[in-house]
Amino acid sequence: MATETTLILxxxxxxxxxLVGAVLARYQAEGFTIxxxxxxxxxxxxxxxxxxxxxxxxxxxxxxxxxxxxxxxxLALSGDNIISRVRDLLGPTDSTEAAPGTLRxxxxxxxxxxKMRNICHASDGPEAxxxxxxRFFNEGELFDL
Ligand code: ADP
Numbered sequence: 001m002a003t004e005t006t007l008i009l010x011x012x013x014x015x016x017x018x019l020v021g022a023v024l025a026r027y028q029a030e031g032f033t034i035x036x037x038x039x040x041x042x043x044x045x046x047x048x049x050x051x052x053x054x055x056x057x058x059x060x061x062x063x064x065x066x067x068x069x070x071x072x073x074x075l076a077l078s079g080d081n082i083i084s085r086v087r088d089l090l091g092p093t094d095s096t097e098a099a100p101g102t103l104r105x106x107x108x109x110x111x112x113x114x115k116m117r118n119i120c121h122a123s124d125g126p127e128a129x130x131x132x133x134x135r136f137f138n139e140g141e142l143f144d145l
Contacts, residue, residue, distance in 0.1 A: 001080035005035055005142075007132035008086065009121040010073040012066060019107050020073060023119060026103060027077055030085065036076035036142045042067050050135060059116070066116055074136040078145075083129055086122045093118060 008027070010020050028034075042050075047064050054060050079085065091098030094115045095108025109117035123129035133142065 003078060003080055004082050004126065004129065005076055005078040005133060006083045006086050006123045006129045007121075007136055008075040008077055008123075009136070010075065011117070011119060011121060012069040012072065013109065013117040014107070014119045015070045015073065017107070019119065023103055023107065024075075026089065027075075027086070030079065030089070032077045032079040032082055032086075033145050034075065035078050035145065036137050037073065038137075038141065039071045039073050040136070041071045046135070050132070063116055066113075076133055076137055076142050083123055083126060087124060090118075090120055090122055095119075 010023065014020055014023055044064065047067055048055055051060065051063060054063065077086070089103055091102030091104040091108075093104075095104040095118050096110055096114040098105035098108060098118075100106060103120060104118045107119050108114060123132050
Protein backbone atom coordinates (compact mmCIF):
# COMPACT_ATOMS: atom_id res chain seq x y z
CA MET A 1 0.00 0.00 0.00
CA ALA A 2 1.19 3.48 -0.84
CA THR A 3 1.62 6.09 1.86
CA GLU A 4 0.17 9.35 0.58
CA THR A 5 -0.49 12.81 1.96
CA THR A 6 -3.78 14.57 1.33
CA LEU A 7 -4.95 18.14 1.83
CA ILE A 8 -8.04 18.64 3.96
CA LEU A 9 -9.79 21.95 4.68
CA UNK A 10 -12.17 22.26 7.59
CA UNK A 11 -14.72 24.56 6.00
CA UNK A 12 -16.42 27.46 7.81
CA UNK A 13 -19.48 25.33 8.70
CA UNK A 14 -17.23 22.92 10.64
CA UNK A 15 -15.59 25.89 12.36
CA UNK A 16 -18.93 27.60 13.15
CA UNK A 17 -20.54 24.41 14.50
CA UNK A 18 -17.53 23.55 16.70
CA LEU A 19 -17.09 20.29 14.81
CA VAL A 20 -13.36 20.55 14.18
CA GLY A 21 -12.45 18.35 17.16
CA ALA A 22 -15.07 15.70 16.39
CA VAL A 23 -14.04 15.49 12.74
CA LEU A 24 -10.31 15.47 13.53
CA ALA A 25 -10.95 12.63 16.00
CA ARG A 26 -12.55 10.62 13.18
CA TYR A 27 -9.45 11.09 11.01
CA GLN A 28 -7.16 10.19 13.90
CA ALA A 29 -9.22 7.09 14.71
CA GLU A 30 -8.26 5.82 11.23
CA GLY A 31 -4.62 5.99 12.30
CA PHE A 32 -3.75 8.85 9.95
CA THR A 33 -0.76 11.05 10.81
CA ILE A 34 -0.87 14.85 10.99
CA UNK A 35 1.98 16.37 8.97
CA UNK A 36 0.82 19.99 9.14
CA UNK A 37 -2.09 22.06 10.44
CA UNK A 38 -2.90 25.76 10.39
CA UNK A 39 -5.75 28.27 10.42
CA UNK A 40 -5.97 30.72 7.55
CA UNK A 41 -8.27 33.18 5.77
CA UNK A 42 -8.74 32.43 2.08
CA UNK A 43 -8.36 35.25 -0.45
CA UNK A 44 -10.45 35.64 -3.60
CA UNK A 45 -7.33 34.74 -5.60
CA UNK A 46 -6.60 31.55 -3.70
CA UNK A 47 -10.24 30.44 -3.93
CA UNK A 48 -10.36 31.14 -7.67
CA UNK A 49 -7.33 28.86 -8.07
CA UNK A 50 -8.50 26.16 -5.66
CA UNK A 51 -11.99 26.06 -7.16
CA UNK A 52 -10.99 26.73 -10.79
CA UNK A 53 -13.05 23.66 -11.86
CA UNK A 54 -16.25 25.34 -10.61
CA UNK A 55 -15.28 28.99 -11.18
CA UNK A 56 -17.69 29.34 -14.12
CA UNK A 57 -20.61 27.75 -12.28
CA UNK A 58 -23.47 30.06 -11.20
CA UNK A 59 -23.04 28.95 -7.58
CA UNK A 60 -19.34 29.81 -7.39
CA UNK A 61 -19.84 33.32 -5.85
CA UNK A 62 -21.89 31.70 -3.06
CA UNK A 63 -19.17 29.11 -2.48
CA UNK A 64 -16.51 31.85 -2.35
CA UNK A 65 -18.59 33.84 0.16
CA UNK A 66 -19.16 30.73 2.26
CA UNK A 67 -15.45 29.84 2.30
CA UNK A 68 -14.73 33.36 3.59
CA UNK A 69 -17.32 33.34 6.42
CA UNK A 70 -14.58 32.32 8.87
CA UNK A 71 -10.96 31.26 8.51
CA UNK A 72 -10.57 27.60 7.53
CA UNK A 73 -8.26 25.02 9.07
CA UNK A 74 -5.89 23.37 6.62
CA LEU A 75 -4.66 19.90 7.47
CA ALA A 76 -1.99 17.80 5.77
CA LEU A 77 -2.67 14.21 6.69
CA SER A 78 -0.80 11.05 5.69
CA GLY A 79 -1.59 7.35 5.62
CA ASP A 80 -1.92 4.30 3.39
CA ASN A 81 -4.17 5.10 0.42
CA ILE A 82 -5.38 8.09 2.39
CA ILE A 83 -6.60 10.11 -0.59
CA SER A 84 -9.42 7.71 -1.51
CA ARG A 85 -10.02 6.66 2.09
CA VAL A 86 -10.68 10.25 3.20
CA ARG A 87 -12.96 10.84 0.21
CA ASP A 88 -14.91 7.72 1.21
CA LEU A 89 -15.03 8.87 4.81
CA LEU A 90 -16.37 12.27 3.67
CA GLY A 91 -19.10 10.97 1.39
CA PRO A 92 -20.53 12.69 -1.69
CA THR A 93 -20.70 16.47 -2.18
CA ASP A 94 -24.41 16.71 -1.34
CA SER A 95 -24.74 16.00 2.39
CA THR A 96 -28.32 14.78 1.95
CA GLU A 97 -26.97 12.01 -0.30
CA ALA A 98 -24.18 11.08 2.12
CA ALA A 99 -24.73 7.92 4.15
CA PRO A 100 -24.89 7.97 7.95
CA GLY A 101 -21.41 7.22 9.25
CA THR A 102 -19.78 9.47 6.68
CA LEU A 103 -18.65 12.92 7.82
CA ARG A 104 -20.97 14.76 5.43
CA UNK A 105 -23.81 12.37 6.27
CA UNK A 106 -23.36 12.93 9.99
CA UNK A 107 -22.45 16.62 10.09
CA UNK A 108 -23.23 18.30 6.73
CA UNK A 109 -26.13 20.67 6.13
CA UNK A 110 -29.41 18.86 5.54
CA UNK A 111 -31.43 21.90 4.47
CA UNK A 112 -31.12 24.23 1.47
CA UNK A 113 -27.33 24.44 1.56
CA UNK A 114 -26.60 20.71 1.58
CA LYS A 115 -24.47 20.85 -1.59
CA MET A 116 -22.30 23.67 -0.23
CA ARG A 117 -22.03 23.40 3.57
CA ASN A 118 -20.40 20.00 3.63
CA ILE A 119 -17.81 20.20 6.44
CA CYS A 120 -14.51 19.43 4.68
CA HIS A 121 -12.68 19.64 1.42
CA ALA A 122 -10.33 16.75 0.63
CA SER A 123 -8.06 16.23 -2.39
CA ASP A 124 -9.66 13.96 -4.99
CA GLY A 125 -6.50 12.37 -6.44
CA PRO A 126 -2.70 12.28 -6.21
CA GLU A 127 -2.13 15.17 -8.64
CA ALA A 128 -4.67 17.35 -6.86
CA UNK A 129 -3.14 16.46 -3.49
CA UNK A 130 0.33 17.51 -4.64
CA UNK A 131 -0.90 20.82 -6.05
CA UNK A 132 -3.16 21.55 -3.07
CA UNK A 133 -0.49 20.79 -0.46
CA UNK A 134 1.76 23.33 -2.22
CA ARG A 135 -1.11 25.80 -2.39
CA PHE A 136 -1.90 25.73 1.32
CA PHE A 137 1.45 24.93 2.98
CA ASN A 138 4.78 26.67 2.57
CA GLU A 139 8.09 24.88 2.60
CA GLY A 140 8.99 24.04 6.19
CA GLU A 141 5.35 23.77 7.33
CA LEU A 142 5.04 20.05 6.51
CA PHE A 143 6.76 17.58 8.83
CA ASP A 144 7.92 14.00 8.23
CA LEU A 145 6.85 11.92 11.23
P1 ADP B 1 -16.23 18.04 -3.64
O1 ADP B 1 -15.86 19.04 -2.56
O2 ADP B 1 -17.17 16.99 -3.12
O3 ADP B 1 -15.02 17.47 -4.36
P2 ADP B 1 -16.71 19.78 -5.98
O4 ADP B 1 -15.24 19.82 -6.21
O5 ADP B 1 -17.59 19.37 -7.12
O6 ADP B 1 -17.10 18.83 -4.73
O7 ADP B 1 -17.22 21.22 -5.52
C1 ADP B 1 -16.46 22.00 -4.64
C2 ADP B 1 -17.35 22.59 -3.57
O8 ADP B 1 -18.25 23.51 -4.14
C3 ADP B 1 -18.24 21.55 -2.84
O9 ADP B 1 -17.58 20.85 -1.82
C4 ADP B 1 -19.33 22.46 -2.32
O10 ADP B 1 -18.92 23.16 -1.14
C5 ADP B 1 -19.49 23.45 -3.46
N1 ADP B 1 -20.53 23.02 -4.42
C6 ADP B 1 -20.43 22.02 -5.35
N2 ADP B 1 -21.57 21.91 -6.06
C7 ADP B 1 -22.42 22.85 -5.58
C8 ADP B 1 -23.77 23.26 -5.90
N3 ADP B 1 -24.46 22.67 -6.89
N4 ADP B 1 -24.31 24.25 -5.17
C9 ADP B 1 -23.62 24.89 -4.19
N5 ADP B 1 -22.34 24.57 -3.84
C10 ADP B 1 -21.76 23.56 -4.53
